[in-house]
Amino acid sequence: MNRKDFITKAALGSASIAVLNQPFRSFGAHHEQPRGELGNFEPIENVRIGVVGVGNRGSSLLKQLLRLENCQVTGVCDLIEARVERGQRWVMEAGQDKPKGYSRGEYDYRRMYEDGNCDLVLVMTPWEWHGPMCVDSMKAGIHVTTEVPGVQTIDECWELVELSEKTGKHCMCMENYCYSREIMTVYNLIQQGLFGDPLHIYAGYQKEALYYNFNADGTLSFAGKGVVDHWGNVYASHFAGPAAQWLGVNRGDAFDYLVSMGVWGKSYQLYAKRFFGDEHPFAKNPPMMADVSNTMIATKKGKSLSLIHDTRLPRPYRHYFRLQAGNGIYEHTERRVHIGGHSPGDWSVPRGLVDRKTGERTRVRSPRREWEPLSNYFEKYQHVDWKEKGELAKTSGHGGGDYVMLYRLVKSMNRGDYPDIDVYDLGAWSCILEASEESARNRSKAVDVPDFTRGKWEHRQPLVTYLT
Ligand SMILES: NC(=O)c1ccc[n+]([C@@H]2O[C@H](COP(=O)([O-])OP(=O)(O)OC[C@H]3O[C@@H](n4cnc5c(N)ncnc54)[C@H](O)[C@@H]3O)[C@@H](O)[C@H]2O)c1
Structure with missing residues (x-):
């Protein structure tokens, strides 16, 4: 063979079996021979x-x-x-x-x-x-x-x-979440230096999606089978993708190691009992799998990313991204931002410091930091494709991201540009599945994340074409 x-x-068996039967190797030491450059x-x-x-x-x-x-x-x-x-x-x-x-x-x-x-x-x-x-x-x-x-x-x-x-x-x-107007605007704000260094991102894919895991007759869909027996994060790219782009992963930084926890779940049992009755196999023997997976990834430059996968417990839809940077913060759920020196609230003078001689606190009158809508920055910082194609995009799925993603893919091929997302990104986002599984099954031990660029991340520049 x-x-x-x-x-x-192996892949055509069950996804989970494919993963669990893998011998774990020293990821970083894999495939050392010199490689070509992608054009x-x-x-x-x-x-x-x-x-x-x-x-x-x-x-x-x-x-x-x-x-x-x-x-x-x-x-x-x-x-x-x-x-x-x-x-x-x-x-x-x-x-x-x-x-x-x-x-x-x-x-x-x-x-x-x-x-x-x-x-x-x-x-x-x-x-x-x-x-x-x-x-x-x-x-x-x-x-x-x-x-x-x-x-x-x-x-x-x-x-x-x-x-x-x-x-x-x-x-x-085809990570469509990278292409929403907000995610692309924030990327641009980072590239233009308004946020300062991005330091920590919390990103959660949080929606109730058990309908996607079961067929009408109570059997499991491919997605349903794909999560059985998993303790790690089986669907990372929706939130790891935009976060990795913001952090400059594979372009000046790289994922280094991760820890993951996902210990026990009840969702399949509760769902099976409720909708398919006590005779459903899961009603008696629920599979061992985590309903909520928490993964933290450290980058080589000391930044951190916290990922939550939470799609099986009852909840209204909520998709989180929170970027914290040296000069500001963005919260995706509320589409709100605070950028030092731009948003309301002047922190140019330090407030409330203790004078060591008198023991008094300095009381400088200055307004508190305030949120403002990210949309305040669209006119100047939104992506040119959103400016020009936003109306057309609006009717497509995922807030228009589906249209902009395909539009940019075709445009980059027409122009002969480098793609927005390449095979190294695909590797970095996909490998979280297996690496988080390894960590979660071993009391959250730290697991190295492979560097698919084999060191090239240090010198690869941010994507200029992504901004045009
Ligand atoms: N980006 C997003 O927002 C988003 C949303 C939903 C689904 N997805 C992804 O899209 C993919 C498909 O999901 P879906 O909901 O459309 O599933 P689906 O079951 O509705 O469609 C999959 C199709 O693939 C066909 N297929 C299966 N094996 C095939 C083969 N060997 N050769 C040719 N065709 C084959 C099936 O017949 C089916 O028509 C999954 O990877 C899923 O994770 C992404």
Whole structure:
């Protein structure tokens, strides 16, 4: 069995089994030989795109793709023929030629890759397929981007890094949370120096999403299976992605080590009993898995990131990002910010210090720091794509982030830019799954996070193209 077949087979079992059966190695020492540099996209006037997996997410992104210029959908692949036909119909209704359809089984996507009609493939299938489909795409000479949460194992991350460097094909993550107006504005404010050094981020993906884990007959969906037996963070990229970009991970800084805790959960048992009755297997034998996962990651430059994955307990939707920096703070839930020297409240004179001779406290009258809406900064600091395409983006999912993400992907390929998110980012965000699992299963011991850039993070510059 060759390495690819092995990874494919391992990944196609159960995601959790794939992870738990991995021998843990010294992550940092992996794959030492010198590597190539990744370059820009070759400019492509009209990007030919193949889509794999046109279920819930794939349908939604396909519809957004069809609103974009300078690209064309040339291939539609899914296990379910009716979904392929529906996708083909949408493409034709948008005025494009009929794309070729592929629905002859689990590996028919390879036929699409081999047909040579695509410059880029979007992988929007269940988690266990992300790795194998990305590997095969680059081997076929096609750029590829995978849905969140990226890939499942650290070995897969390394394989993708090596392949991307070897083939010169980009392998990216479609992390749509990086593309909301607010997240991009904050990135720009950091780059322009208003915040000072970003020092700590608290980010939580917190919504009740058990509906996504169960099928109507009480069996588990791919996402449901993907969390069984997990104590670590199985879905990190939604909040690790934007946070890593703000912190400059892989571009001047890098993840160093993490600790994780996730100990016990009741959600599957309670849900199964409530909706499927006492005879449901989970009603009697609930799986060992954490309902809430807490992970803290330290960066090599001494910054910290606190990640919460909390999608199974009852709660109204709340998505947290809190950035704390040398000169300010941003809170995403309230979309509010305080930036020293810009926001109301003057702290240019220190208040309330003790005079060591008199023992008195200095009482300098100065207004307290106050919050202001982040929107005060949109006019000057929002991303140019939001300025120009904000109206069009508004109707797409995730606050418009879906549209801007795809728009920027196609635009960067048209222009021959470097992608916003590359294979090193995909690796850094994906590997949290396996590394946090290792920590959580070992009384929260510290686990090294692999450096997929192999030291290049120190000299890689912030993405200029991300701001244009
Ligand atoms: N970024 C986001 O906000 C977001 C939101 C929802 C889902 N997702 C991600 O999107 C991906 C898909 O999720 P979904 O909700 O659309 O699932 P889904 O089950 O609705 O769709 C998956 C589709 O992939 C097809 N498929 C499965 N194996 C295949 C194979 N071997 N070849 C071709 N097609 C195959 C299925 O037939 C199905 O149509 C997941 O990775 C999920 O995490 C991301």
